[in-house]
Amino acid sequence: MKSAITHHKTMYIFFGAPGAGKGTLAQLCVEKLGWKQLSTGELCRYHSLHHTEIGKQIDFLIKSGKLVSDSLITSMVEDWLLRNSKGNQEIILDGFPRTAEQAQMLDELLKKDAFSSFKLVIVSMAVPNAVVLQRLTHRWVCSNPACQAIYSLPNEGQTIPSNALRCPHCSKELIRRQDDQNMAVIEERLKTFNHHAQALMNYYKSTGCTFYELDATKPVIEVFEQLMAKLKER
Ligand code: AP5
DSSP states (O other), X not given: OOOSOOOOEXXXXXXXXXXXXXHHHHHHHHHHHOOXXXXXXXXXXXXXXXXXXXXXXXXXXXXXXXXXXXXXXXXXHHHHHHHHOXXXXXXEEXXXXXXXHHHHHHHHHHTSGGGTTEEEXXXXXXXXXXXXXXXXXXXXXXSOTTTOOEEEOTTHHHHSOGGGXXXXXXXXXXXXXXXXXXXXXXXXXXXXXXXXXXXXXXXXXXXXXXXXXXXXXXXXXXXXXXXXXHHHHO
16 A cells, blocks of 8 residues: 655755856755755756767857757756656756746656655845856866866966866866856856746746745855755744
């Protein structure tokens, strides 16, 4: 006989502009809380770097700051979830959904038996455009695909030869993301974000989802503490 008890796991949607700090906060949650993170941006960059069939389709889009199609990105998310969501860990979706259409597709996915134990929580990270521009132009990331740690190097990055910059975790070279190196691409990403953000939030408000709003202009550890405080309130 089937047990009547349903065990709910939470799927946290980290939502915010490029550079809001979604990946940074997700890394802290992975380290400190043992959650699992899917960054759809990292997944896209992996395919692009390894010239997979998907990579060939999306390479131009991610380099120019445009969105990958809703159906392709959702099928990539489903594939990742099938392989990674079986344990008891909470899941972070970092950068997905970003359109109301993707949110609807995710809702359809969550109706499937494999994912029916998940409950959604939206973690919205607010940060003004000026802060985003400053952060993206100072971001360095670890080139090791298994590490991908994120750093901010306001002074050092400008003065030290780039091949001398090493990741403190794994010693691999630190690099700048291609889509951070061109102001027109950064502006395109921001424009795309602003174009879809309201409709996406309206969709989630209409579904009655739980919302946590964080002030992402604060130092990283304080943003993490804001999230912990929201979890305690639940
Ligand atoms: P993606 O990689 O997700 O890029 P993004 O959305 O532009 O977001 P970022 O990774 O730039 O920002 P973040 O919020 O994670 O900031 P971070 O923590 O690194 O997507 C790339 C591309 O993939 C898209 O353009 C698109 O083509 C495609 N794609 C991905 N998902 C898709 C989807 N769902 N649909 C369609 N296409 C999709 O922090 C930034 C910097 O700030 C770092 O240097 C960090 O050290 C610093 N920092 C972070 N927090 C703080 C803080 N609190 N105080 C001070 N500094 C901070």
